[in-house]
Amino acid sequence: MTGAVYIVGLGPGHPAQLTPEAAEALAAAEVLLGYSSYLARVPERAGQLREASDNGEELARAAAALEGAVAGQRVAMVSGGDPGVFAMASAVCEAIERGPERWRQVDLHILPGVTAMLAVAARVGAPLGHDFCAINLSDNLKPWTLVEKRLAAAAGAGFVLALYNPVSRARPWQLPAALDLLRRHLPDTTPVVFGRAVGRADERVIITALDEADAGFADMATCVLIGSAETRIVKRPGREPLVYTPRNARPSA
Missing domain, CATH: 3.30.950.10 (Tetrapyrrole methylase, C-terminal domain)
Structure with a gap:
């Protein structure tokens, strides 16, 4: 069974600037991954696993998300602003290019956000x-x-x-x-x-x-x-x- 990875842009920080699409993905995720300060912006929900990591660990974070999806989990990777602007979407794409063939089969969704x-x-x-x-x-x-x-x-x-x-x-x-x-x-x-x-x-x-x-x-x-x-x-x-x-x-x- 293959899960999915959602790379979610949280916007600049105000809850009103989080898109409905992003909010839906966050609510449905089984696992949340991201830099600790970004994860802190996401309300905690019962049953969700949260895995925080530091700057400089983007490729390892991407690998963890992709492996979670391969195992059947619905994973949300959070970024501040827009995930495609100096953020995690590029790191996940790089991990997929460098990584094993099974990562290329992951259901990947990149959800835009309001960048700074x-x-x-x-x-x-x-x-x-x-x-x-x-x-x-x-x-x-x-x-x-x-x-x-x-x-x-x-x-x-x-x-x-x-x-x-x-x-x-x-x-x-x-x-x-x-x-x-x-x-x-x-x-x-x-x-x-x-x-x-x-x-x-x-x-x-x-x-x-x-x-x-x-x-x-x-x-x-x-x-x-x-x-x-x-x-x-x-x-x-x-x-x-x-x-x-x-x-x-x-x-x-």
Whole structure:
């Protein structure tokens, strides 16, 4: 008997931003797997087995999920945001490619969720209203020189940037280095949004300009949006400002 693996995006953290499809899969699962902080967001249910693991154990977690499905279990693998954006869907696909033939026969379902850059963008306006890209600042799986190359190319081409995993205790220098690099390619007035834990009780959102952007505004729960040269801040007396990128943005030559 073959079970199934559901890779579930939990969204940015607020229960209202969990899709009905994802909630149904979580409720029906016999086994829940995931990083401990993500599992903590899922209400406990009688009869469900929960197996938490740490960062850096993604392939082992994927293998456990696939073996559970082969044994006939209905397994839910949880990710914050969307599971396909720097998260577990890729790890499970990689495990299937590398692993035994029996894993290729598993019934696999990838359920999308609201990823951090979309939650932060909606919170402040429409900074992703024109072309944009997402870059993971972690150099755990790629060299920092490649991160720098991609940052420079994206900024130079007029993309709005969403920076994931901007800083950690082991990588306190990378966000300052990224901001310094971007200041060489973008105007000092370029809007920057630091969106931490958007939708959760400890949410913090800071809107500033690139020349005043401080890496101390961010932690691993933060997504940083860097505007293009066309991104604007609209002040609204008595209300929070809007940050948006016009749909007809035409970067200067």
